[in-house]
Amino acid sequence: MDRDILKEYNVNLEDIEKEVAAIMENEDTKKKMESTYYDSIQDFEVGTVLKGRILSVLGDNVIVDCGYKSEGMVPKFEFDDPSEIKIGEEVEVLLEAVEDDSGLIKLSKRKANRIRGWERVIAKYKEGDIITGRVTRKIKGGLLVDMGVPIFLPASQIDVKPPGDIAQYIGQEVTCKILKIDESRQNIVVSRRKLIEEERDKKKKELLAEIEAGQIRKGVVKNIADFGAFIDLGGLDGLLHITDMSWGRISHPSEMLAIDDEVEVKILDVDKEKEKVALGLKQKSENPWMHIEEKYPVSSRVKGQVVNIMSYGAFVKLETGIEGLVHISEMSWTRRINHPSEMVAIGDMVEVVVLKIDREKEEISLSMKQTEVNPWTVIEEKYPAGTKIKGRVRNLTNYGAFIEIEEGVDGLLHISDMSWAKKVGHPSEIVKKGDKVEAVVLSVDREKKRVALGLKQLSDDPWTKEIPERFKVGDVVKGKVTKLTNFGAFLELGKGIEGLLHISEFSNEKISNPADIVNIGDELEVRVIRIEPEARKIGLSIKKLSDAEEKFQSSSGKDSQQSHSGTKDIPKEESNTVDVQ
Template sequence: MDKSSKNEQTTEEPMDEAQQAHSNESETEESQTIEESVAPGEDNGESSLPTEPVEEDQPNEEKSPDEGDTPQQESAETKQVTEQTAAVTDEESSATDLDTESMTDMDALYSDSLKAFDEGEIVVGHIVNVTSDEVMVDIGFKSEGYVPIHEFKTDEKGNSNLNVGDQVEVYIVRHEDADGQLVLSKQYAEEQKLWDSLANAEQSGEVVEGKITERIKGGMRVEVGALKAFLPASQIELHPIRNWDDYINQTYPMKIVKLDKRKRNIVVSRRSLLEEELSTRKAELLSNIKEGELIKGTVKNITEFGAFIDLNGIDGLLHKSDMSWRKIHNPSEVVSIDEEIEAFVINVDLESERISLGLKQKTTDPWESVFDKYPIGSTVKGQVVNIVSYGVFIELEEGVEGLIHISEISWTQRNVAPSKIVMKDQELEARVIDIDTEKKRISLSYKQLVPNPWELLDVKYPFGTKVTGTVKNVTNFGAFIEIEEGIDGLVHSSDFSWLKRNVNPRSILSEGQEVEAVVQKIDPQEQRISLSIKHVEPNPWNLVSTKYAVGSIASGEIVNLTEFGAFARLEEGIEGLIHISELSEERINKPDDVVSKGDVLDLKVIELKMDEQRIGLSLKQAVADREREVVEQYEPKPKQAVTKPKREIKKPNVEEAEETTSFGAALRNVLDFRSEEE
């Protein structure tokens, strides 16, 4: 094959690496064959073609005339010799032309053999020698190339297991190094082929195998053949990774998502393959799954509201309300991560690709037989599973709980925290008082197991009974007194004193103090007892009607002045009101125009309301009565035997009457009457 034909072939049809290697081998063998055929010519500088020897001198006896040679014979021989000489000359000339042509072809082929190999090309060669440091490879170039021994794989003992004659693909690094040797690399050849294959995989979407070697910032380091690649954390799994170490030294199929040979940057993804696989499995599962059937899966994740179950390609939600017939506070109480379970398919939503699962649906609802097991009025036993501010929950069986409301815990202890009476996990007996199957509620009572002590209080403490108790609490409106354990009575602020109003209970009683009180009222239904401290002593107002009868004169001290009058204290706790109109005969604007605080006056009782504990007093009427008494002292007593004509008492005119007081007018009349008698 000459140079032109070879170039034409290269232009018309590109050859792959194997065809190129085969062509190189053919050209190498052809070149070696030509070199062997022209080698002697190169050494002697003469043609290698064979030539016949030429006889220059003939023996004398052959040329002597004695042998009978004639001139014609000599002339024929001379002609023959001349022809032979000319033939030899032609042959030598022809051989010289052939030698020149062979050398030209050899140079052309030799040059072609050098041009066939470019730096950066991958070619196939034969191992011609193996040493401890390097491997000599013949690729058909003018000289053999050397490859470092460490670029070849070795066994556990460090042996390369290379043999002379083995074929090997190498990369032409340089035609000549400083020593004029051909520089080859097997590692570069493998990398170059790997880069090419990865580029094809990126374009075609083919899958490559990658081995995760270590964890780095943002993801994982992956080996793809002899090259390093980066696997982002978000592209490892479909779900968050719990244990990164589980992936080290594991080989997974991956896809090339980014490739930059110049920067030697390779980014791979495992998630894309998982998503494709998941999509396939999801479609298959949704087409086959049916509501009401049982399906197996693995607990993938646990949240506050339930657990997600991996159903081999799609996640199903197991809500905590569907885990058990009993109330579940934490889904971890029922399932755990990676646990394999069999669940009941409650609902399948093909549009949103959601599957609802349940565990409790595998068993019968215990509420269907609640009325038969726990009739109203019966006594049941259960375990305290939860204590809240408003009561206690008792588990009667799995899935059936009853509530003991705080009002049903004790007959006597009210407004007390349930945790102070019962403890969690404690076994209790209770009485069933109500069942609501629709809302799945059972109402229980703990206190109804014993008689109600409030129903006996009417008999034990009838009205008016004096009791002794301890002050448990003091408020603005009164005080609570415990008369026996769990039984408290209220003393209202109005029942502290007969005489004092607007009493502050804290100024009279303190917690822990022992006091006497009188039972006023008992309400078993509302569980209330009304007590009174003031009823321990007689009501001083009961004597007021006797001591301060209407029309009587009483001494009182002015203790308070108001716009409408003055209050006078008759005795301790007994006060009366002097209205402003009863302070003087004259019209006054303010009470302090007539009286002052601290004044002690004789006052007339003009009004008495026992039910309202009110006494009405009058100063002006008391003064009028006193003046009348004085006048009566000076009036003569009439004689029964002597009858005398009546004399009219001179009445003062209107002007004089206005100038004098009633006392003065009376005194004048008396004096005038006496002067007339004399």
């Protein structure tokens, strides 16, 4: 076109050229996009990823044009954010089926995304690489982690220590190491545990290179056992034994620590070859036993709390880490204690006296009774010899009876001090347990804590006057059998007076057992044949009754054939009969 003509019509040539260029550019772009779009669809085989353009949204579905003779349909929920779906937007979809019952081709955006995501993952990662993703849900055997495509994290690979409930990880981001990639199955297995172990091993090596005994370090309680607690020092666990937790008494580590507690501990020992570390908590403070003699001198009075009771005594805490033993023998001057629980209970506050200290063995001997006056120090003034007392028979032994004079103070009534004339075989013949009796204090031994008592001393000794006056050799008396032995029988001749009828004095014939002749309780007539005041014995005889009678008859000229040769004459005064009541 002639430029002069254009000027004549006031037309700007440059503006026309720009407009034509813009029209041509738009047409080229449109043709180029259409060419690219339709050229990308090479076939319509099921399982192929196609490019399409969103035409409209119809209910719960999105209509997509893929260049096929009919449009395809994609469920709306397969879009990450259905509210942001834009008409004309280009999307990638997977062809699932051609011309289904509705006359449309069936498409899936989610499956297409997964295929593309898998291709991107395969191109970007390999086995051994580190990846990070968000846990989406729990499945059988483990968790699914989203990193563009779902990958499998087995439950055994979640942590070093098996977690209680793996569902707690849902929604969390986790960093894992790729263990296996199966391209044919489009499957990836990852491990968080492997990564933790590797990181822990690295930290362990660094820690072992710098850790030394005497250092103070922070750690986290990872496990608690009966014998102690395991502390994670950052790559390496150390053992804090229960004996190194406190200077005081603890029954279980859980009294001081809980899992996940952060604690500051002292390194006691390090075995780098065996990778073992011994830790201490109490060693951060001074041993309270260092100045024990200054704080608790011997003979000082202190107060403490009963913290443990054993059969042999009670342990009293004077302060944290300082405990002393009150032996059962140091609990009371007077009470007879079978078990310490009769005197104290756990938690009781008691006053004690320090008896002895062994700093090396960390032992303190304490006494409760030393805080009171020893009643045995005044026992002699309170019960001098000759004092009459009344008490209860507390116990019987073969050699005597223990009489309770006052609470905790017993006196011994020996078997030999029970009767002047009667031979006592066992205390039960005179007293019974629980009886209230009167006795006389014979002696007091304060050092040995003994009081000797007498029962017979309440009356005069019959051997000094009564027995010599009442009985003469040759007297015929009556008595009751009170006891039988293999060597004879004891007869009661009066209150508290006994005589022995020896087995040889029963008959001129040989007797094997007195029980074959007499019984306990039988009343017999016997002759007194011996009186020994020094030995306090009276000898009796049955056979001497017949011997004396025969001798008397022979001397009277009556029945001289029945006299016995060798029998001594019995004086007339010996033939007197005495009836002892």
